[in-house]
Amino acid sequence: MxxxxxxxxxxxxxxxxxxxxxxxxxxxxxxxxxxxxxxxxxxxxxxxxxxxxxxxxxxxxxxxxxxxxxxxxxxxxxxxxxxxxxxxxxxxxxxxxxxxxxxNQDAVADHALALILAVARRIVDFDRFMRAGDWNRPTPADVYRQTLGILGLGRIGKGVARRGRGFDMRVIAYDPFWDDEFARANQVERVGLDDVFRQADFISLHLPSSAETLRIVNAERLALMKPTAYLINTARGTLIDEDALYDALVSNRIAGAGLDVTSEEPLPASSELWDAPNLFLSPHCSGRxxxxxxxxxxxxxxxxxxxxxxxxxxxxxxxxxxx
Known part of the structure; x- marks a missing residue:
């Protein structure tokens, strides 16, 4: 050697x-x-x-x-x-x-939950307001007993499901390779892909990057989401059509998003995502x-x-x- x-x-x-x-x-x-x-x-x-x-x-x-x-x-x-x-x-x-x-599945699952709490409870916004001397208190969203939708029920998705159940959330999920034993034990409901977008208050992505999952979150599926719903991605940036996400955020079609990953990393200074409202970003650090x-x-x-x-x-x- x-x-x-x-x-x-x-x-x-x-x-x-x-x-x-x-x-x-x-x-x-x-x-x-x-x-x-x-x-x-x-x-x-x-x-x-x-x-x-x-x-x-x-x-x-x-x-x-x-x-x-x-x-x-x-x-x-x-x-x-x-x-x-x-x-x-x-x-x-x-x-x-x-x-x-x-x-790293526990760290990523923790981070996904942290992003859910950050976007719903507006943690970063409140900190920014306070530092600017602004006693601004817009009403945040609830997490407890809301519906959590998970795309991809592998190791990380399962960890997020367990954490969601800890908040007494209704957990629904889509995965082509369904683990029925885990789902029964953790009260996870199996639904179709589009039904996750229709029903969930928070959608957390945990699918691998592949030709089949490329931009699986597109304009059509974003249009299925509730206007009060949030999108969370700690998986791969290629899962989301970022132009469509930007449009959905700017038009208030959805309530917000939390991204640990983007299609290009680091996120270029020219990306329009920097100007998107109600978007929380972290630098692909969820597994750390x-x-x-x-x-x-x-x-x-x-x-x-x-x-x-x-x-x-x-x-x-x-x-x-x-x-």
Missing amino acids: ANQRVLVTSWIVPEDDPSLEVLRAAGIEIVMARRQAAHTEDEMVELLKGISGVVAGSDRYSEKVFASTRELKVISRVGVGYDAIDVKAATEHGVAITTTPGT SKQTTALATGIFRDNLARYLAGQPLTNLVDMKAGF
Whole structure:
């Protein structure tokens, strides 16, 4: 393993992380290129020269990137999502992809609930009013005993459902792969996709990014929402037609939205979303916490030990199935 070079772009893995010390002790050179914004394709092509492994953030790995290097053997994604990676191209170029599943679902579910409370109770607005010396007290919305609609009842969606039940909310959900046992145990009602938009007071998105889910929240579905309803997205920015969301907010067609993710990140200064009313934003940080970082780096550290020992890696992305 000596003379190999590993690139670190993941923001959550510090330079002195014990996982990297393991690699250094084995004679592997660590190349640090950490930053919060994702690197571009051209930047990745340059960074990957002479690199055999990557501790990856949310950088884009396209056919162009994979074709530029023969040394790259493994991408270890410190996180769960890998939609920025062209899995087909990785397969064709013999590059393994690993993730750290089961580490951030509680943090994301917490953040989704925090956004629900922030938009409904107008927490950020009230803070801004107070700091401006304005004793302005517009009437906020209720959360308790309202209807929570969830798109995607996977690990995170289930966590949001449990939290919603803690607020005695009626929880409805749409998921093509329905977990009936969980739904019965947690009083989650199964409804159709459009019915979530028609019935919910708060809609929380927890679907993966795919061709099928691209802009699944479009103008037609936003038009189904109650004018008092709110949209929450802690999943992927590509789930929402952002032009349609902007129009819905400006026209007061819906009451508001809370976004932790956008289709382009960081959100460009030119985006019209900055001017949208009743919109609360956070910088794709919902999966971040001290606990999730420790869990993710623990899984990553185990895979490093396997890599150094020449053993099979765990949590490999299924290249044929795409998950």
